[in-house]
Amino acid sequence: MEKKKSVFVIVGASGSGKSTVLNRLMDIHPSKFGYSISHTTRKPRGEEKDGIHYHFITLEQFEKDEKDGKFLETATVHGNRYGTSFEAINHVISENKICVLDLNIDGALSVKKTDYNSLMILVKPPSFEVLEKRLRDRGTETEDLIQIRLETARKEDGLFQKHKDIFDYTLINDDLDKAVAELEKFVKDFFNF
Template sequence: MLLFSQSLRRHNVSIPVTRLLGHSRRSISASTALLFSLSSSSRSRRPPDDKRPIVITGPSGSGKSTLINKLFKDHPSTFGFSVSHTTRGPRTGEQDGVAYHFVSKEKMQQLIDDRQFLEHAIFSENHYGTSKKAVEDVNASGKVCILDIDLQGVQSVRKAGLPARYVFVRPRSLGLLETRLRGRGTETEEAIQKRLERARAEWEYGLDPTHFDRVVVNDELDQAYEDLCDFIFEHQAQ
């Protein structure tokens, strides 16, 4: 792991985005069309000088995925995508090596045993993970890595020794978070309660100022996006 971190620093590489949702695993392309109607940042920004990966986490319903998708829309040459591994079968239209690296459970376990993953988790009886090799394969792109992960993933990435910046996205209150979750109208009461239980734990973790470099309060989407960009591009507005 140390050698991996040293390699990142020695070559001044940046790492494209990887979707690491321990409980969701949604595709980036699945975000709502609403985000594309949002106004772009009023300031022109050059790529950040700080090339460390940016780990973004927050409770389900915090809006972090919408913020990340807008970041990709507005800065396609700055942020990229790396391909995760999964043991689930491909869905219609998904290509191996593009949507995911589709592997057997035996292969996945071998990679885990060999400590090839920065982060891995089980969701709906399928295993998901992002390997160090997948990250290294896209280093030459010169793009900055954004990892959208849950609390378990954040802790795993920290233990892996990956040099990164950490951002916590949350709404103003847990009550507002519950309103957003119920407003989706897509889940049972049992599923909502499970998400709220997880959200409370993530919320408590996010209150510790030593855990994150920036906390973004997402009450108004455009302002939250501007706050996120201010952190990522720090003092580089033109």
């Protein structure tokens, strides 16, 4: 029996625009998608709300949940812990929605090891210079954090190349409207809607 197509994984370096194209797609088709809300030990930024943007939890609770096998995947990013719980994924699927997972490369590799039938999309900026400009234009991080994110992006790009066979599609985000249209077409084709 064929696995139900129910998980949509989007991967990209910080500043690639993956969240922007994803949010646009979800705005176009609000009833089709549900976001798996990740757990994190980092503090909320700006207007972020617990249970909407992330489940903000303590490191102690995170480690307990991890030990108890509640996460599909976990990662340490910029000194903070992140995890995708099976409960959050299955909650979205139970609502007959396509579960959206915004993950790093390790998370995407973890999804490939599960029974979920997933669509894997890699979002990349047109160049490293554009990526740096986007990070700076956010105005939300210190220079030190920008440098950490740039170094992480360089390392991630090597991992993306190493594991390029897991991705169904690589989206170059050089024009937002074009990128959203391409993503929409690919997702509609895969999920048949």
